[in-house]
Each structure stands twice: as C-alpha cells, then as structure tokens.
Amino acid sequence: xxxxxxxxxxxxxxxxxxxxxxxxxxxxxxxxxxxxxxxxxxxxxxxxxxxxxxxxxxxxxxxxxxxxxxxxxxxxxxxxxxxxxxxxxxxxxxxxxxxxxxxxxxxxxxxxxxxxxxxxxxxxxxxxxxxxxxxxxxxxxxxxxxxxxxxxxxxxxxxxxxxxxxxxxxxxxxxxxxxxxxxxxxxxxxxxx
Ligand SMILES: Cc1cc2nc3c(=O)[nH]c(=O)nc-3n(C[C@H](O)[C@H](O)[C@H](O)COP(=O)(O)O)c2cc1C
Numbered sequence: 001x002x003x004x005x006x007x008x009x010x011x012x013x014x015x016x017x018x019x020x021x022x023x024x025x026x027x028x029x030x031x032x033x034x035x036x037x038x039x040x041x042x043x044x045x046x047x048x049x050x051x052x053x054x055x056x057x058x059x060x061x062x063x064x065x066x067x068x069x070x071x072x073x074x075x076x077x078x079x080x081x082x083x084x085x086x087x088x089x090x091x092x093x094x095x096x097x098x099x100x101x102x103x104x105x106x107x108x109x110x111x112x113x114x115x116x117x118x119x120x121x122x123x124x125x126x127x128x129x130x131x132x133x134x135x136x137x138x139x140x141x142x143x144x145x146x147x148x149x150x151x152x153x154x155x156x157x158x159x160x161x162x163x164x165x166x167x168x169x170x171x172x173x174x175x176x177x178x179x180x181x182x183x184x185x186x187x188x189x190x191x192x193x
Pocket of ligand 1: 037038090138142
C-alpha cells in the first residue's frame with residue numbers, strides 16, 4: 001500500500017475514532033470540564049504526581065521552542081502560609097498542600113517578550129494535567145502586578161532574570177463544580193470581522 005493511501009486510511013480511522021469519542025474525547029472532556037478549584041483536602045499529593053504535572057507543563061509549546069520557564073514547587077507548610085501575604089487572591093494556599101510558582105527566565109529567551117505566552121501555555125497545561133489526573137488547581141495571577149512579582153522575588157531571593165509569573169495551588173479537590181457552556185457564536189468571525 002502506498003504512503004498516500006495509508007494516510008487516507010489513517011485519517012478515516014482517526015475521524016471514526018473521533019466520532020466514537022474514543023480518541024480525543026478524553027482531552028476535550030478535560031478541557032471542557034476543568035474549573036478553578038479553591039478548596040483542597042488535607043491529603044498531600046506525592047512528588048511523583050508533581051513531577052508528572054511539571055512534565056505536562058514543560059510539554060507546552062513555546063516560541064522557537066525556547067521553553068523559558070522555571071518552576072518553584074512549594075510543599076512546605078510554612079512557605080505556603082506566607083504566600084497569601086504576597087498574593088491575597090491565593091489565600092487557598094493556607095489549605096493547599098502544594099503550589100507551583102511558574103516563573104519566566106529571561107536568560108532562556110530567544111525571542112524577547114514571548115515568555116508571557118510561553119509561560120501561559122505551561123500554566124494551562126499544568127491545570128489541564130491536574131484535572132485529568134483527578135486533582136484540582138487554580139491559576140493565581142502574579143505578573144504583571146509589581147508588588148506580587150517583587151514579593152516572590154524577595155521571598156525566594158530570585159535574580160532579576162527570573163520573573164514570578166503565576167502561582168498554581170493544587171491538590172485533591174474538596175469542591176463540587178458545575179459544567180458550563182461557554183461557546184459564543186458571536187465571537188467567531190470567518191475570513192473577516
Ligand atoms: C491570568 C489569570 C489570573 C487569575 N488569578 C486568579 C487569582 O489570583 N485567584 C483566583 O482565585 N483565581 C484566579 N484566576 C482564575 C479565574 O478566576 C478563573 O479561571 C475564571 O473565573 C474562570 O473560572 P474557571 O477557571 O473555573 O473556568 C485567574 C485566572 C487567570 C487566567
């Protein structure tokens with residue numbers, strides 16, 4: 001069989017599996033059912049789970065594959081309890097057993113200013129991976145709020161190259177969530193506005 005016909009059969013099989021909701025449903029299901037989780041159970045998550053989550057984060061796309069990120073994992077109660085003093089909207093850290101501080105590293109950048117988009121993709125991967133693994137997580141915004149950025153810089157004695165970008169408190173969820181409908185036809189524009 002030629003390479004072309006193999007590709008055609010592969011595409012047909014792919015589309016069939018999509019229709020049967022076997023192939024992509026898990027991913028789409030995760031995307032559509034993910035919600036911010038702000039209440040966590042007391043049980044800590046293992047560092048193996050954290051590694052899995054960080055691996056997912058590091059699979060995010062980035063400009064020219066620059067991967068300009070660093071991750072500070074917080075699983076020390078004393079540090080987690082300090083976080084709300086720096087970022088009041090991350091008060092859930094008092095309950096969470098783990099949080100990941102996603103940072104941009106200017107020293108790793110190839111394309112200036114793209115690090116924000118790169119790190120955003122990493123955060124979203126982290127959130128989706130947590131959800132897919134049966135965990136809950138929330139994105140707490142740090143950058144571009146100067147007081148939050150400087151607060152974390154000071155707490156962890158970070159160099160100027162490192163910019164704290166977002167904090168992701170996570171753990172076993174202790175919260176119910178509702179499915180939502182968010183598709184808005186009026187936001188979609190084909191071939192023009
Ligand atoms: C850039 C950004 C910053 C956010 N900052 C916070 C935050 O500081 N604290 C918080 O509880 N949620 C924060 N969120 C979560 C949003 O409130 C949440 O994603 C939004 O309300 C939609 O809800 P959902 O995540 O359940 O779909 C942030 C989300 C984004 C993308």
